[in-house]
Amino acid sequence: MDFEQLAKQYKGELLDNVLPFWLDFSQDKEYGGYFTCLERDGRVFDTDKFIWLQGREVWMVAMLYNKVEKRKEWLDCAVQGGEFLKKYGHDGDYNWYFALDRQGRPLVEPYNIFSYTFATMAFGQLSLATGDAGYAEIARKTFDKIQTKLDNPKGKWNKAYPGTRNLKNFALPMILCNLALEIEHLLGEDYLKKCMEVCIHEVMDVFYRPELGIVVENVTVEGELSDTFEGRSVNPGHAIEAMWFIMDLGVRLKRPELVEKAKDIALKMVKYGWDEKYDGIFYFMDRLGHPQQQLEWDQKLWWVHIETMISMLKGYQLTGSEECLEWFKRVHDYVWTHFKDPECPEWFGYLNRRGEVLLSLKGGKWKGCFHVPRGLYQCWQVLEKLK
Incomplete structure (x- = not known):
């Protein structure tokens, strides 16, 4: 297996195709944060903003800035997303909503603990990228909130009747x-x-x-x-x-x-x-x-x-x-x-059992700037060591 060629393949796909797709199409230059509901070619088809995907994108771009290259466009992208989250993403006490509308008004209450985990990751990386102690404090306070929720992650929004089947x-x-x-x-x-x-x-x-x-x-x-x-x-x-x-x-x-x-x-x-x-x-x-x-x-x-x-x-x-x-x-x-789209950047997310594309979207309510770029980065880093 040619690890050197594979390392180039994964690096090139990340830096030349996938990351530019998100930088070009996902940033909301008017209200801040990111669009994640993107058609195959990057057109926005829904403007709601889901907190865990906002956090994932902040983390992703800040991590690449910290570990790959100090590109200003990457830092600017991460900071604007972080500022949107800081301003609108929580209730003032670091209880993170699940979804906001485009302007940042809450749509879904803070029932999902993964809004908290990805906010923690986002502000942790952002604090490293900027040296901003305020970002570090948000990460710490949110992590403390997570610790208090471990026994009942959904809290008062848990639909399960208490005591009958505790899983x-x-x-x-x-x-x-x-x-x-x-x-x-x-x-x-x-x-x-x-x-x-x-x-x-x-x-x-x-x-x-x-x-x-x-x-x-x-x-x-x-x-x-x-x-x-x-x-x-x-x-x-x-x-x-x-x-x-x-x-x-x-x-x-x-x-x-x-x-x-x-x-x-x-x-x-x-x-x-x-x-x-x-x-x-x-x-x-x-x-x-x-x-x-x-x-x-x-x-x-x-x-x-x-x-x-x-x-x-x-x-x-x-x-x-x-x-x-x-x-x-x-x-x-x-x-x-x-999964790789031969005609447009970023990858398909959903195939049927036979491997045929079910949805042509590149981003939605559950797919954002995370698994594809993180996977390309991780594989590239390991392949570099194997060369």
Whole structure:
């Protein structure tokens, strides 16, 4: 495998195609923040602004400014998005709304904890890019809010009736694994270590089930399996993405055994989720093989495959696993022939089971300036080390 050529491919796609797409089409020059609902060619088709996607774009552009090149247009893009979030994104007490209209008026109350996590990431990176202590303070205060919500992430907006079926979801401990490293510069060493250990325990000892060989999406608050729609749900992409977060933590903590275990689980999950008939990775599965409640269960989504490429590459780089390299090649081939748009920049997000484009959009309510550019950046960085 020509790692040097691949590194050029991923770097070029990021810096020449994908990032310019977002810089050119997503910035709202009139009201601030970003448009995320973008047609195939970049035309805006809806002007609502979703806080977690606003935060993701601030983080993405600020991170590239911090780690790749000090380009003024990148910093300007990140700062204007950060200022919009600072002014309109929360209720004054760092409870972050889910959605705003174009002008910044709240549309959806602060029920979604991922608005908080991506605001924390955004202002953490922005504080590094600008040296602005005010941004660091927003990140710290928001992170403190997250800590108070861990037992009930949706708070008073939780639709579940209390006490009957108390389940906890994999997405939060998974994202906190990444968030802890993201704001490492804002946390004390002891607190950071404690945070990391709690996240690792939740992901690797609670949601990963050695008796099944897979990671499940929901368990009871006691950490037991639940034979319900939610309890049987498996999201291979979530699990595989979490494993590269765990690999990063294993490197940070100098725990090679943790890296090895994460690599093994990532391999189990890609094999488990792979569609042998049409290729690609299923979005949702039922661990007992029952029909699923998610009607989109068999769709092939951009982020699932991009995160898998990152995990497989890191698994190969850190452990030398040839099996990881083979899977990277397989998923790389699928991604570049199915998700990359041959005519316009940025990538398609939603394919049907057969790999045909379902939606031609490049951004929407759930897809923004995040998984594609972050994945290209991560793969490029690993490939540079493998050259």
